[in-house]
Amino acid sequence: MTHRQIMEALSGLLLVLFVAMISATIVSVALPQIVGALKGTQSQYTWVVTASLLASTASTPIWGKLADLFSKKLLLQISIGIFMVSSLACGFAQDTAQLIAFRALQGLGMGALQVLVQVVIAAMISPKDRGRYNGYLGGVMAVATVAGPLLGGLIADTSWLGWRWCFFIAAPFTVIAFFMLHKTLHVASVRRPDVKIDYVGATLIAAGVSVLLIWVTFVDNSFAWLSWQTAAMAGGGALLLVAATWVESVVKEPVVPLHVVRRRTPALAIIASLAVGMAMFGGSVFLGQYFQTGRGYSPTEAGLLTIPMMLGVLISSTISGRMVSRSGNVKPYILVGSIVLTAGFLGLSTIDHQTPLLLIAGAMVLVGAGVGMSMQNLVLAIQNTVPLSELGAASGAITFFRSLGGTIGVSVLGAVLANRVTAGINEGLVKAGIDPAKAAAGGTGTLDIQALPEPFRTIVSTAYGDATGRIFLISAAIAVVGVIAALFLKPVKLRDSLDLPAPEQPKEPVAR
Secondary structure, three states: OOHHHHHHHHHHHHHHHHHHHHHHHHHHHHHHHHHHHOOOOHHHHHHHHHHHHHHHHHHHHHHHHHHHHOOHHHHHHHHHHHHHHHHHHHHOOOOHHHHHHHHHHHHHHHHHHHHHHHHHHHHHOOHHHHHHHHHHHHHHHHHHHHHHHHHHHHHHHOOOOOOOHHHHOHHHHHHHHHHHHHHHOOOOOOOOOOOOOOHHHHHHHHHHHHHHHHHHHHEOOOEOOOOHHHHHHHHHHHHHHHHHHHHHHHOOOOOOOHHHHOOHHHHHHHHHHHHHHHHHHHHHHHHHHHHHHHOOOOHHHHHHHOHHHHHHHHHHHHHHHHHHHHHOEOHHHHHHHHHHHHHHHHHHOOOOOOOOHHHHHHHHHHHHHHHHHHHHHHHHHHHOOOOHHHHHHHHHHHHHHHHHHHHHHHHHHHHHHHHHHHHHHHHHHHHOOOOHHHHHHOOOOOOOHHHOOOOHHHHHHHHHHHHHHHHHHHHHHHHHHHHHHHHOOOOOEOOOOOOOOOOOOOOOOOOO
């Protein structure tokens, strides 16, 4: 394809990615107000995010495998339809339970869009040239991540719109993206009717991850760490994942190809992606809550305060993408990005309800720069190791594990935050001479901070502000694992061809 043809197709793909990214970030800042308006709790707050991530994570390998078997363009259009319908349903939700259910459906579309855009781009452009175009990807993701919180804050603060438009606004973008792709995207269809999708393995993976995440959400709150509930849920989840691994090792067409995952570069890239996933989702979800609930800023102000992190993503992804295409080396940028990401998390781990905003902004720039340098380059590292026929499955695998990292990160960090906030509120109430049991009956656990009277409002805000630093300390510890994985990546040159070269055939002896 010529550069012009690539850019025409890429315009529709980038708009698709923009739609998916903005739908996640537009909710991040408005979420405290949304859950507060629906009278939700901190656990429900976490699950509004986790539900979409979990559905996206579980479905990503299936979408990746389908992309190897059927029309990539048709699959992309189907996923756009799913995403649009579910976004409208979220806007009409009447309580948090409905919102969580519709967000799970929205996650199916989000998972498809995330992996299919990468698969289609990889089917058009060689790995070495892809670095330059990945810069455009990173730029669009950064713009969406910056515009999303700002737009979400403005919508939530505008009385004649209301928070429901945070979901409705995705509809026109999806319609435009659908018709742009219909006109500009032309990729070869691969039809293999003899191949079946491994639905059993996908179901076992989704069930195992779901059970473990539900356990993380409720342990040490609804039941103790050492209890029969913990044994049943943690043990059951682990057994389901063991069964999924066995199924994936024996089926002909696994959704997570173990022969790819076992290789050194994909295995290490997957480990590093878990840390990046936690950075992407944990940062945007809990920083927005910190600025509003812990510091008292409005949704619009909270969106503005997250700009430093998004600028870090925009600048680092654009520059590193071009440098990767120029040099053909990807490991140095992944390694530096992982180190910068860890440093950013360490900076955020020191925040409380009185930390100067300038220090927070500096740490957010580091987190954003780390994500921008490592996220797309990790995908590129895996795609460089597989033939074109396995591109969808390999891309689906790394996107799956990155989403899994984000899902686990939001669930674990949300559970830690909820427990720390509860302890902080009780401590503040005791210091103020108030019985915590009576205060709980009065609704101090709500996220609708503005509805609380003084001194409850100050006590709750202080508890949230002081508890947030602890969760980023956990993130920093996990990011160190990503640094170690990046260190052991094998230095390789990105190939110039779309497909791996065919293996050389042994030469037949010459007759004498």
